[in-house]
Amino acid sequence: MRQKIVHVTEALGGGVLQYLLLLANSQARAGDDVVIIHSMRSDTPSSERLDRLFDPRVRRRVIDMKTAVGLHDLWTAPVLAMVLRSENADIFHFHSSKAAAIGRISAKILGIGDRVLYSPHGFSFLKKDISPRKAKAYLFIERFLHALGGHIVTCSKSERLYASRLLGRSDRISVVENAVELTDFSESDATRGRRAVTVCTAGRVTYQKAPWRFSRIAKRAKRDAVDFVWFGDGESTAVSEWIDRDALELTGWIESSRLRKQLAECDVFVLTSLWEGMPIALIEAQAAGLPAVVSRIVGNRDVVIHGVTGFLANNDEELFLYTERLINDSALRMRMGAAAREFAFRRFGGHKFFSSYVRLYRQLLNGPQGHHPVVVSDYWIEGAKK
Template sequence: MRQKIVHVTEALGGGVLHCVALLANRQAAAGDDVVVLHSVRQDTPPAAKLNELFDPRVRRQVVDMRTRIGAHDIVSVFRVLIELFRERPDIVHLHSSKAAALGRIAACVLGITSRTIYSPHGFAFLKEDISPLKISLFLLIERMLHAAGGHIVACSKSELRYARMLLLRAERTSLVENAVKLDEFRLDGRRKADEQVVVCTSARVTYQKAPWRFTRLAQRFSGTSKARFMWFGDGEADAIDNWIDRDAVELSGWIPAADLRRRLLQCDIFVLPSLWEGMPIALIEAQAAGLPAVASRIVGNRDVIVHGVTGFLANDDEELAHYTQRLIDDADLRQRMGAAASAHARARFGDSQLFRSYVGIYRRLLTPIQGHSLPAVTHGLSHEVPK
């Protein structure tokens, strides 16, 4: 028998889009009735692209949810509430901080907080581009809403530690690490060793990703023919002009996911100098493609990289340059770390593990209320987990 799952996200782009589509598609394939309520932002792909990413059995509905806090949030809560009342879900799965705030308020009104899950994908209070006052406000909001009910599912061990350390009723927390479809990374497509080393990253050009750090690395090696630097992704024109030196960095612009995977296989080193993360899909994809990585030592990055084994974690810009230099100069080290990165990703970050973990969490949330009268129609959770 089927269960109805409603995913709600304000941020349908980047890593959040990847995670929502991956999980929703697996659930639809397993026979569940799946709905995605989402808003449209600058980083949200057009409808035609979303149709390609989502299984046709997944129903999508646009609901206006804005990033900034304001009076418009009252309207957004009302719209989310109406959609949830109309859909009568067994499980409400909220993604990103803003959707979680709106969704949990709506769930409280409908009396279904016990069946509500929140996946932060990076807590808003960990951002480094907001004031200390906003950080305190976001943390207070998270504590109040978590105290009202619901279950938090962190995407990394570091995020789980923050949830249990900073929020009330920390026993209502779980861990399901982010994942990728490993069968889409064919290592036999990797390029042969070459004199010139290709150093890449994959992200939208935003403040969070610290693109000026990647540019500085590229400028450092621009006077030699040893390395070539590639940025897979796009961004706002002002951000690109301010932070990307096109003479040192080749910018691909937006490329489809399948094309990105092929391009990663033609690279040698992956660099991710972000200021904050949840658990970066781009870094997991790079490791699945057999690339050793150099990344900033922050939440998320440190949960993917095994320092000194699958790559390096850098405390500052000097270490970032030092570790990148080591990998550029040492082909044997790149090969060893790349092989270890691929093995690590395949053992830990497959989409089957992610799906099975969520099946278990959903079952635990539904089991105590089976046989009772619910505001939503309960369909049960008896389908088999696909191999």
């Protein structure tokens, strides 16, 4: 059934961009009428690059949505409401907190709340760089907005558990796990285990990713035949404060296709984040056949099977010790890397991701009768009709 789907996001970079590329392009290829409404931030690719990345049938509209909360939102809200009204879509899918906040209020005013989905990509109230008072305020706002209507789509089982406990109305909270296009991943480099060990990570250098942790690991573990690489970049102040260039290489921004080829030439992936939704970079690393050492947080623990595809670390010392263990044991690296690739290919494919959204959209359009939250995984299905 052909549908008109409008995606709205204030942020169109990093993981949100990869998510929308996979979803919107799949929807356009399936014959849906797809529109993406977004703003242009410092981390948003140029319009020319976005046109190359998205299917030509995906239409984009740019409006100014600021990241910070302020008086400008009084202007943004009616503008977005007019745009939503003009599009007259079957489904309105909001991404990330800011666009979803403005969008859900606009949807309520327009009387289209029953056709709204919200993908948080990591709840704001779980951030570690804000005060407890601000976290409580964000939680209050999320509860208020959830009460207005619409359906929350979390990207991991852990995120759904938090949402159900803290926001209520679990019948309007589902899971569709993040995914990647697996056809982009070739077999791992055959020279792994017979050359210098490369330990890598990927993403934007921000407080969320705890880059000082990766720098400390690199400084302690770096020696002859062991290299550390951070694929990505960040604001100059963040880089200068948290990245030790004597201990690791910072590559700067690279295209996704090149990143995936680079991952195949690495040996260990380390992700030291303080909070996540479900990191796409980690899924990509596992699909590339890399054993991972990650902080034991929401999202990470949904991707890595401790002791099988990598290690979940409870603190900084464990992050270092597990990384050292993999550096020193090539057989363990190869075994875990093979398990990681096999697991990723079974669980995080783009086809399952797209078909899960087809099902969820259909449930939303058919109304509440017989609706059950969709939870997608090979390993657990909760509340879904089989």
